[in-house]
Amino acid sequence: MSVDTEHVQRIAELSRLAMDDDQAREFAGGLSDIFDFVEQLDGADIEGVEPMAHPMDAAQRLRPDAVTEPDRRDDYQAIAPAVEGGLYLVPRVIE
Amino acid sequence: MTQETLSDWVRKLRAREISSRELTRLYLDRIERLDADLNSFVTVTAESALEQADAADARLAKGEEAPLLGVPVAQKDIFCTRGVRTACGSRMLDPFVSPYDATVVERMHAAGAVMLGKTNMDEFAMGSSNETSFYGPVRNPWDTARVPGGSSGGSAAAVGARLAPGATGTDTGGSIRQPAAFCGITGLKPTYGRVSRYGMIAFASSLDQGGPMAASAEDCGHMLNAMAGFDERDSTSLERPAEDFTAALDADLTGLRIGLPQEFFGEGLDDGIRAALDEAIRVLRERGAEIREVSLPNSHLSVPAYYVVAPAEASSNLSRFDGVRYGYRCEDPQDLLDLYTRSRGEGFGAEVKRRIMVGTHVLSAGYYDAYYLKAQKVRRVIADDFRRVFADVDLLLGPTTPELPFELGAKSADPVKMYLSDIYTIAANLAGLPAMSLPAGEVQGLPVGLQLIGNYFDEARMIGVAHQFQQETDWHARVPSAFA
Incomplete structure (x- = not known):
């Protein structure tokens, strides 16, 4: 499967990656090669095979619904790009 | 003073023939003197290393025993270290100082290890050459024009x-x-x-696994003793009784059944590597191992299945980097979408973007069945191949790589070519099996890796077999002349 610049732009948008046309053009070749390459999977004999999500087919372990973590809000906010009054700052969402 | 292995240092520290401070100083000096040519460290924590060494010396003086007490080690910069930058090879995390330790870091600290610093790596562990790091490429100590491999190249x-x-x-x-x-x-x-993924920055969660890297198999056993163990903070951590991974070092190879997957010895394998492996097989046979050919008929599908599953999981895992809570944020964002897309567009390098896009595409509406579901089925077929051969053999042996270390830049322009560097290693990840690489020869002055793949939970036996091989050979003890 070959992808053109426009298709790359669409994937980049879904991926939340800013990308101009020049960059999209650069990615188009490599992405097309990768999609071609993984098409080898079409030849696999997988009739009736169950998909495998975990190497040991282990189920997710459950734990009691109890609070175990201490409050470290200050530590976590100290590494944020922008905070004020205990809140994370982002550009205005509602005008 | 570079002939000693980690295991030698463990013994010498216990016998008080050297202090942890002296040993730590020795390695810090080597890093300072020699790393400029390699770029293998991104952060050296000299001051805290010496403090940790003094603490270890105090524990040693009291006669305490812990698996790595006083031994200096380096941490790959994918493991979160409290108070020390954890950048994962990325501009995205260049400003990130972790507020907590990864379980592996915590456990190694408790085992008495001294952290020398953090090692360079491919960005978010995506690469096979260490050329995708934001901090520049790492160079191979055997030939600095060549790559060290990746992603744990540092x-x-x-x-x-x-x-x-x-x-x-x-x-x-x-x-x-x-x-x-x-x-x-x-x-x-x-x-x-086996090894907790808590605090290990996630790439593909159903495949990622931490492990030891050292000169010898015995060294790896000592390190794994400190690293492995159940951790309730990792939801996929296995509840297993504690195990001593050095327990089988005296393994008798008589009657050990070793399978050679014929698919690993086909076209595309370097002749020099093939010859080195033949010689290694001869050594093992002489020690009593039974060698037989086996087949993993679906192994050719490993790399394509991997390049659907791994990017899919990566695209999901890396969605957390949004410029809001930590990490890189673009200048002067116009609105929320601009904040997300520009922070990610500027914070991630090309290979990471490529894989996020592959993953986003294969998971997107209309493509899920054709790619992701199919790859998950192929994954089971590959795991079943292994299950079948492990009914007849104890271990599998083959090359680790199809070729010798390549020159910097040789594969940068062709992602698929780069991906095929991992043609023999990926299947073990898809199946979740333990696997190791050990030095087994030299071709044109460059090292050759031999791969062992074991059955589930068979690490101790693999380490034992590798150790026995290392009693017969000295490839693992060789140091590149510029660093001897």
Whole structure:
């Protein structure tokens, strides 16, 4: 499967990656090669095979619904790009 | 003073023949003197290392015993370290100082290890050459025009050049074994779930596994004793009784059944590597191992299945980097979408973007069944192949890589070509099996890696067999002349 610049732009948008046309053009070749390459999977004999999500087919372990973590809000906010009054700052969402 | 392995240092520290401070100083000096040519460390924590060494010396003086008490090690920069920058090879995390320690870091600290610093790596562990790091490429100590492999290339180069007696790595598709092979050291990827992923920055969660990298198999056993164990903070951590991974060092190879997957010895394998493996097989046969050919008929589908599953999981895992809570944020964002897309567009490098886009595409509406579901089915078929052969053999043996370490830039322009560097290592990740690489020869002055793949939870036996091989050979003890 070959992808053109426009298709790359669409994937980049879904991926939340800013990308101009020049960059999209650069990615188009490599992405097309990768999609071609993984098409080898079409030849696999997988009739009736169950998909495998975990190497040991282990189920997710459950734990009691109890609070175990201490409050470290200050530590976590100290590494944020922008905070004020205990809140994370982002550009205005509602005008 | 570079002939000693990590295991030698463990003994000498216990016998009080050297102090942890002296030993730590020795490696810090080597890093300072020699790493400029390699770029294997991104952060050296000299001051805290010496403090930790003094603490270890105090514990040693009291006669305490812990697996790595006083031993200096390096941590791959994918493991979160409290108060020390954890950048994962990325501009995105260049400003990130972790507020907590990864379980692996915590456990190694409790075992008495001294952290020398953090090692360079491919960005978010995506790469096979260490060229995708935001901090520049790492160079191979055997030939600095060549790559050390990746993604744990900094750890491999540091151990190969004896700038550290041991280092941690992570392996999603070969990221411990391939650089171990390229740098002439021993590296082990444990059974999926052995080593906690808590605080290990996620790439592909159903494949990622941390493990040891050091000169010898015995060293890896000592490190794994400290690293492995159940952790309730990792939801895929396995509840297993504690195990001594050095318990089988005296293994008798008589009657050991070793399978050679014929698909690993076909076209595309370097002749020099093939010859080195033939010689290694001869050594093992002489020690009583039974060698037989086996087949993994679906192994050719490993790399394509991996390049659907791993990017899909990566696109999901890396969605957390949004410029809001931590990490890189673009200047002057116009609105929320602009904040997300520009922070990610500027914070991630090309290979990471490529994989996020592959993953986003294969998971998107209309493509899920054709790619992701199919790859998950192929994954089971590959795991079933292994299950079948392990009914007849104890271990599998083959090359770690199809070729010798390549030159910087040789594969940068062709992603698929780069991905095929991991053609022999990926299947073990898809199946969740333990696998290791050990030095088994030299071709044109460059090291050759031999890969062992074991059955689930068979690390101790693999380490034992590798150790016996290392009693007969000295490839693992060789140090590149510029760093001897």
